[in-house]
Amino acid sequence: MQQALSHCVRTWCDGATGVIDAKRLSGGASQETWSFDIAHPDGERGAILRRAPQGYGAAPGRAAGLNAEADLMRLAFDAGVPSPRVLYVLREADDLGTGFIMDRVAGETIPRKILRDQEFAAARPLLARQVGRVLAGIHDLPMAALPALRSMTAAKEIAEMTRDYRAMNWPRPVFDLALRWLGDHDPGPSAEVTLVHGDFRHGNLIIGADGIRAVLDWELAHLGDPMEDLGWICVNSWRFGGIDKPVGGFGTREDMFAGYEAATTRRVDPDRVMFWEVMGTLRWGLMCCGMMQRFRQGPDHSMERAMIGRRSSETEIDLLRLLAPR
Amino acid sequence: MQDEPTATELVKAVADFLRNDIAPLIAGGHSAFKLRVAINALDLVTREMTLAGDSDAAENARLAQLMGVQGTLPDLNKALAADIASGEISLSSPGVADHLWQTTMEKLAVDQPNYASYQEELRRDTVKASS
Numbered sequence: 001m002q003q004a005l006s007h008c009v010r011t012w013c014d015g016a017t018g019v020i021d022a023k024r025l026s027g028g029a030s031q032e033t034w035s036f037d038i039a040h041p042d043g044e045r046g047a048i049l050r051r052a053p054q055g056y057g058a059a060p061g062r063a064a065g066l067n068a069e070a071d072l073m074r075l076a077f078d079a080g081v082p083s084p085r086v087l088y089v090l091r092e093a094d095d096l097g098t099g100f101i102m103d104r105v106a107g108e109t110i111p112r113k114i115l116r117d118q119e120f121a122a123a124r125p126l127l128a129r130q131v132g133r134v135l136a137g138i139h140d141l142p143m144a145a146l147p148a149l150r151s152m153t154a155a156k157e158i159a160e161m162t163r164d165y166r167a168m169n170w171p172r173p174v175f176d177l178a179l180r181w182l183g184d185h186d187p188g189p190s191a192e193v194t195l196v197h198g199d200f201r202h203g204n205l206i207i208g209a210d211g212i213r214a215v216l217d218w219e220l221a222h223l224g225d226p227m228e229d230l231g232w233i234c235v236n237s238w239r240f241g242g243i244d245k246p247v248g249g250f251g252t253r254e255d256m257f258a259g260y261e262a263a264t265t266r267r268v269d270p271d272r273v274m275f276w277e278v279m280g281t282l283r284w285g286l287m288c289c290g291m292m293q294r295f296r297q298g299p300d301h302s303m304e305r306a307m308i309g310r311r312s313s314e315t316e317i318d319l320l321r322l323l324a325p326r
Numbered sequence: 327m328q329d330e331p332t333a334t335e336l337v338k339a340v341a342d343f344l345r346n347d348i349a350p351l352i353a354g355g356h357s358a359f360k361l362r363v364a365i366n367a368l369d370l371v372t373r374e375m376t377l378a379g380d381s382d383a384a385e386n387a388r389l390a391q392l393m394g395v396q397g398t399l400p401d402l403n404k405a406l407a408a409d410i411a412s413g414e415i416s417l418s419s420p421g422v423a424d425h426l427w428q429t430t431m432e433k434l435a436v437d438q439p440n441y442a443s444y445q446e447e448l449r450r451d452t453v454k455a456s457s
Binding site: 171172173174175176177179180236239241242243303304306307310311313314316317318320321323324326 | 360363364366367370400403404406407408410411413416417423426427429430431433434437438441442443444446447450
């Protein structure tokens with residue numbers, strides 16, 4: 001890997017002598033993240049490779065694709081949305097699969113540290129407003145400049161989730177209740193369709209003592225209702241214990257809405273945001289069930305995946321708290 | 327009838343061994359993470375073997391009452407799920423909200439008893455019971 005990366009980097013980074021310290025960070029079978037330093041006479045430059053190895057090029061149904069992700073990150077960066085600078089998009093001659101190389105941004109992504117460590121104490125009260133501002137920036141990216149992305153509506157999302165849930169053939173009356181509620185409360189297609197990040201939450205945000213430094217992982221980006229992103233970050237599963245602070249466990253909806261409306265002419269629709277929070281809670285619950293299925297069907301027969309299946313009941317209690325509060 | 331010690335006691339003993347004797351020997355990294363997950367899984371199994379007998383029986387009785395028929399837990403849950411999906415049964419049907427709450431609390435007691443939402447609802451139950 002180090003050799004292939006060195007060869008690649010020398011072709012586009014003037015003066016680079018190679019790469020050092022290449023190590024794999026995380027990711028599943030279809031996507032890998034590598035961290036490395038570009039060696040250069042002017043000093044080393046921290047970089048990240050996000051790639052799908054050869055043979056894994058075909059994107060699964062919901063994924064935007066790595067080339068689209070690179071396009072989106074470039075657009076976001078140019079528009080002033082906190083984003084790592086994309087340095088290079090892989091070509092076939094690089095023999096590294098599909099993907100791209102970006103600057104490595106210093107900071108933290110682990111929710112428990114962000115929510116508890118002293119280092120982030122000053123940033124925490126600012127984060128909800130920043131989330132609003134950053135999301136407004138994402139939703140204001142010009143539609144004409146965007147790569148090809150799938151279009152989603154609430155109705156489509158409900159239909160997909162219903163199909164996935166039925167295919168599991170395991171009764172969860174609370175999920176039926178939520179699907180029914182979503183069908184009954186679908187506000188209809190959004191008057192305005194924008195870019196939606198699709199997975200804006202802890203883990204995909206690099207946060208420093210000064211707040212949000214970078215938005216990562218545009219894999220689930222699509223076109224749809226901008227309020228979806230505001231609802232998704234309020235899903236209780238992303239509060240990591242800070243359940244009284246709906247935005248990521250660090251802030252209030254009101255602060256997020258204020259940050260959003262200060263940065264764009266678009267108005268927040270709190271009812272739609274709440275609708276998407278219910279949708280997101282159910283979606284994460286179904287994703288937990290999906291992990292269990294992959295454990296059972298292989299090839300990833302790991303107990304971590306199996307145990308995530310036993311987290312779907314967390315979303316059931318959260319759905320009841322939303323739909324049938326006591 | 328199987329002999330003693332019970333399966334629950336054996337699983338708990340293994341979990342305690344991994345927690346107290348093995349975990350301190352493994353310093354960080356992916357193996358330490360996997361060991362924590364393994365201990366969590368064994369603890370979950372212990373909770374399930376301890377709690378699920380009573381909670382399954384109670385759930386079965388509630389479901390039989392709600393649906394007006396006797397049946398196995400999977401069959402009754404399928405019937406309830408189908409009736410909720412079709413709109414035949416809703417949150418305003420007598421006993422439904424209580425049943426779903428009770429069943430969900432019983433799941434969390436096994437799956438994730440430290441989950442913050444569960445802890446908060448448990449406190450609500452305790453306050454109600456003592457007032």
